[in-house]
Amino acid sequence: VTRRLAPAGLLVALITPFAAGRQQSPQQTTFHSATDLVTVAVSVKNGNVPVTGLTADAFELRDNDVPQQIDAVSIEVVPVDVSLVIDLSSSVLNDATEFAADVGAFTRMLRPIDRVRIVTFGSGVTEAVSMQPATSTLDLTGIRMGGATSLNDALLYGLIWPKEPDRSHLVIVLTDGYDSLSTLDSDSLPDVAGRVDAVLHTVLFDWQGLITPGMRASQVALIEATRRTGGEMHRPGRVLDDFSQILDDFRASYVLRYTARNVTRGGWHNITVTLRRAQAEKFTVRARKGYGGG
């Protein structure tokens, strides 16, 4: 059942999540450009099913086209910083109370070591809730809906959160995908997304109004940006189910560690990750496209 988050003027809920003790689950992380040690989050799926049990031998990783020795592969517990980026337009948010409840339920899926922040966007971009432990009380008072859509600017703000090296960053955006007021142009968004240290998952809502060419271009750019971070597109179902699926995908990712060798340390590093296995063509491999060298 498709459910839309609801319009209403003002969110007044205070959310007090109580993070449940959860079984340790696989985490996705990225790479550390500050040192020569690089970590890369890799999602491997057979259709929609995560592929498990892979070892280092199964992967081939190239850094600026130079094959690298993978030191370790793990599905491990890494603290996650989550940025929820929420479109305040009426095509996405229908019910303020439900939205607040959904955010509260989402934070309860996280662990005490995880953190969450909420970035909202309409005509402007606002960090409605700054990054804080998932167990904190999230004050959503004052979030107002409506206005134009600064999607690209909001995504930029969501993506470039400066996470600490020992944490991973998951960005979840709920939007109709149509930008109408950003300074960052749609052509640039995928380039930026492909180069920052975050994984973007997009829940794409329908929009019933007039679509201008610029709006169409922004949706195309959003899809490409999501792909380049190694994330995925999602159609809206129940919002909580969306959140849950994204978290499960994120946690089912492998973390490849390697020490960059035979490449210049500075500048941009392109990364390619493939599977060596004979049936590799059956699987979908998603990983970031690179990192900025220190």
Place this chain on the structure above:
Amino acid sequence: MNAGSSVALVTIARAFLPVLCALMLASRPPFAAPVGPGVRDLLNQYERGEYDDALRAMADLPPAPASEGGSFDRISQDLRDLAPEWIAANGPVGVDRRRLVLAAFAADLVRARPDVEWRLRYPLMAWACDLLRSRPTHLAAERWWYLASLAEIEEAGDWADALDHLTHATAAFPDEHRFLLADVQYHESQTFLGGLADPPALSGQEASPALVAGLGRVVAGGRVAAPFDQFSPDTAQLILDKIARIPAVAREYAALSRYEDLGGDVDLHLGFLLLRTQDWDGALDHLRHVPERTTEPLLIGLSHYFSGWAYQRTGRYDDAITEYRHALDLAPRARSASILLSAELAQTGRQAEGYVVLGSALKASPAPDLLMPPAQRTRDAPADPWLLYRRGDAGLAPTFLAHLREALK
């Protein structure tokens, strides 16, 4: 009355005074007359050259609903009513100067209240223009009045009003080069794609060969992929017609390059037109000359902003960062430059620095002027230079008004 009864009365009065005051305040209409100097006092203050106080008082008039104009209507009418007597108050001597002071006061008053809808402010500017046109003052400062008032009207974004006013300005000062420039700026505005409601991204004004080719396929009825799949043939033709005007506008700007005082403007606009057609190096050739040909920070800042864009689109990220930083040096609160700078920093591995730059820009309060609904605008929120580019000399309005006031002293 003895001393004891006096003390008792004072005690009673003190006890009830706060209550009385509260009752009086509560009974005031929501948009009551301002407590402070009236229009005549403000005008006299302005005429004496006490501009800071007068301007502050204008801006501090009580807030009014934008849809109603509120106190602006009243003060505007007061100004018109007192004008004949005030102008003639000192006899024939100084009449011309007082008429110009009155017109300057009106221009400042219109600018002081951006929270009032433009359609409610424009009549006062038109009245001031009529005041001067009916009998030119022949004062040199009158030129500054026309420059300032035209810039204000352009800032409002209504080119119909601006063209009307430009006719009057040109008639008064046919040798003013900036009025020639304004005419070409209007022609350039006719090539802009979409209105001000469109995304402020520079790419929204793209007129690249690829765009032209894609739109051409739409008009011809051929198969097209995204983003052209959303264009109707009529819309595509409309955009093509606008783009087709760009070369003629470029020639008009080039013709103005013979006026040395317009050198910076001409290079800025020619650079931007080439930027739109994605002639990156051609654009940079013009943009790099802007700082040599003008001292106006707004124009120089925009030349850096546009240069940053050219470098960004050609993968020269470090050069883009340098240019955006220069732009921000000249306009520290330019949100557009901050956003693009942060994107480039993130792209080059300086994500944490980019986050700080972007966070500061997004949290700046108040936000850039033109992004704000009229009722939330204030004089303290300078407009983003990029948003002003499409509004003629709007960004120079404060400069022109300052020159005007100085000349009236």
